[in-house]
Amino acid sequence: MSDKQAMLTIGDRELPLPILEGTTGPDVVDIRKLYNQSGMFTYDPGYTSTASCESALTYIDGENGVLLHRGYPIRQLAEHSSFMEVSYLLLNGELPSADELDEFTRTITRHTMLHEQLATFYRGFRRDGHPMAIMCGVVGALSAFYHDSTDISDPDHRRISSHRLIAKMPTIAAMAYKYSVGQPFLYPDNSLSYTANFLRMTFGVPSEAYEVHPAVERALDRIFILHADHEQNASTSTVRLAGSSGANPFACIAAGIACLWGPAHGGANEAALNMLREIGTPDRIQHYIDRAKDKNDPFRLMGFGHRVYKNYDPRAIVMQKTVREVFDALKVDDPLFETALRLEEIALHDDYFIEKKLFPNVDFYSGIILSAIGFPTTMFTALFALARTVGWVAQWNEMISDPGQKIGRPRQLYTGPTQRDYVPLDQR
Numbered sequence: 110m111s112d113k114q115a116m117l118t119i120g121d122r123e124l125p126l127p128i129l130e131g132t133t134g135p136d137v138v139d140i141r142k143l144y145n146q147s148g149m150f151t152y153d154p155g156y157t158s159t160a161s162c163e164s165a166l167t168y169i170d171g172e173n174g175v176l177l178h179r180g181y182p183i184r185q186l187a188e189h190s191s192f193m194e195v196s197y198l199l200l201n202g203e204l205p206s207a208d209e210l211d212e213f214t215r216t217i218t219r220h221t222m223l224h225e226q227l228a229t230f231y232r233g234f235r236r237d238g239h240p241m242a243i244m245c246g247v248v249g250a251l252s253a254f255y256h257d258s259t260d261i262s263d264p265d266h267r268r269i270s271s272h273r274l275i276a277k278m279p280t281i282a283a284m285a286y287k288y289s290v291g292q293p294f295l296y297p298d299n300s301l302s303y304t305a306n307f308l309r310m311t312f313g314v315p316s317e318a319y320e321v322h323p324a325v326e327r328a329l330d331r332i333f334i335l336h337a338d339h340e341q342n343a344s345t346s347t348v349r350l351a352g353s354s355g356a357n358p359f360a361c362i363a364a365g366i367a368c369l370w371g372p373a374h375g376g377a378n379e380a381a382l383n384m385l386r387e388i389g390t391p392d393r394i395q396h397y398i399d400r401a402k403d404k405n406d407p408f409r410l411m412g413f414g415h416r417v418y419k420n421y422d423p424r425a426i427v428m429q430k431t432v433r434e435v436f437d438a439l440k441v442d443d444p445l446f447e448t449a450l451r452l453e454e455i456a457l458h459d460d461y462f463i464e465k466k467l468f469p470n471v472d473f474y475s476g477i478i479l480s481a482i483g484f485p486t487t488m489f490t491a492l493f494a495l496a497r498t499v500g501w502v503a504q505w506n507e508m509i510s511d512p513g514q515k516i517g518r519p520r521q522l523y524t525g526p527t528q529r530d531y532v533p534l535d536q537r
Contacts, residue, residue: 119147134168150520157416162349163511166199166503167340174420178338179203187427192333192496193217193303196275199338199503214303220276221297221306223284224254231288240285240491241370247281248274249363259357261509270358271502278498279303282491283310289487304330307495312483324438325482328431332478335424335471336493338500340417344368344375348501349508350517358505365501366494375490375497381412382445382476382486390444391451398452402461412473413456414466421468428474429453432481441481449477 113128115138124146127139137160140151153159168177176183179198186195190204197205197213205213230250234243251273252259258270284294287310295310305321308329313319339345347368351361369375388397400408415422436446453469456462479489508514 117143117147119149122147134170144520150522152522156346156519161341161346161517162508162514164341164504164507165202166507167338167500169340169417171415171417171419174418174423176339176423183335183423184427187331187334187424190334191302192330192337192499195334195337196499199499200271200506216272217276217303218297218299220273221280221299223277223280227254228284228294231284231294234288236289236291238289240282240289240487241366241494243285243288244281244491244494245363245366245370247285248278248366249360251277252357252359255359259359261352261355261357267358267506267509271506274358274362274502275499278495279307280310282488282495283307285491286311286484286488302326302330304333322438324434328435328478329482331427331431332475332492333496335427335475336496338497338503342374343371344497345501345504348505352505352508353514353516355516358502361505362498362501365497369494369497370490375493377411377470378472378476378479378493379486379489381472382480382489384411385445385448385452385477388448388452391448394448394452394455398455398459410452410456410467412476413462413469415468415470418468418470419466422470424471425469425473428471428478429469432474432478435478435481439481443477443481445480446477449473 113130113136114125115128117124117126124143126143129137129139131137144150151159166179168180169175178186178195179202181198181204186198190198193214194205194210196217197210227247227250230247231243234246255270255273258266258273260266280297287294293315295313295315297306298309299306301309301321305326308321308326309319341349344365348361348365351364352358356364372380388394397408397410400406401410432446432449435441436443453473456467456469462468476486476489479492480486484492
C-alpha cells in the first residue's frame, strides 16, 4: 500500500481514501470503507471502473494493445510456447523446466478419461442440443462423480480438481460434438498431445486411424493459448463470484461456461463468421461498411472493437498469421478469408473506424480458422470454454488463497417504490 490518498468531498465533508499501487497499470482508490464512512455507495454499471480483486495472473493495457500472462507477452507465448506450458505458467506463476513440464503433462494426461456413467448422462440430452448446453450440464455434474476433490479448504483437493477440469474438458467438448452428429464417443489416446488428442476425439472414428495434421494441431494449440485467460472478464468474474460463496470448483466452472455462452462474450467469433458469410465477396464490403456507419441501420460489423482494447488486439495479430498457415497447409481456397483481409484493410484506413478505434479483434479471425479445420459454428464457444478453463481454474485458485477475499455482494441504486402498506385483495 502506498502513502498516497484520494480526497472525496461530500457536501462540507472530506473523506481520505487510500490509493493502492500494483506492479503496473492504473492505481486504484480503495473504497472498502466508503459506506461506513459516508453512508453512500459508488455506482458503476458493468464494473468498468472497479477493481474487484487483487490478481497476479494476467495484465491488459487496452490503450497500447498489451496482454501479459504472468509478465510474458501473449505474442511470445503463442509463437514459442505450448498450451500445456502456458497452463503450467498460469497455475504456478513461472514457466516450467523440461522435467516440470513433462510431469505436469503426464498428470493432465492421467485425468483425461470421464466416468463411464457420464456417457449415459449425455444421452439424456436431445441430439440437437447446443454443445454449450451439454457442457454446462456435464461440467456441473462432475461434482456428483468426483467427491474426493471438492473440499476447497484442502490444497490437495484444489490441485486435483484443477487438473481434472483442465484434463477432462477436451473429452467433454469432443463428446458433445460426437453426440450432436450421431457418432460414437472415442476414448482419449494418452500417446497424443493435449490438442492432438482433442482433434482425434472430435474428428476420428473407431473404424479407421486418425492422422493429426501438424499445422492444424499447432493452429488449434495457439488458439487455446490466445484464449487461456483474459483478466476479469464477464465469465471469469462469474467464476470468482460463484467461488466466493464456497461453491465447489466444478459448479464454479459450469457457471463460467454459462456466462461465456452469451453472444457478447464467447459467441462473438461465431457472429463474426456469420457476418463474413453474409457479406460474401470483397466487392460487397463497401455496402456493409456504409450500413455500419448508418446510425439508423441496426447492422454492426462483428469482430471489430473490444471492451478493453482501444488499440489493435494483440491476439488478432497472431490469429491473422495463423489463418494463413492453416489455409496454406490445408490448401483451402476460401473467399471468406479474402473478404476478411479486404475488410480489415479498409477498416484500418477508414477515418470512421480509426476515430472510434474499431480495430479487428481475436474473434474476427478465429471463426475462419475453426471453420477451415472443420468445426461447426455451434462448437466455437465450446472450444473457447475448453481453452478458458485453465484461466478460470487459475483465477479460482488465486481467489480461494486470497485472505482478503469476501463473498461477492454488489450493491445497487434503488429506484422502486418507497415503503407502502399492503392493500387487501377485495379493496384493490
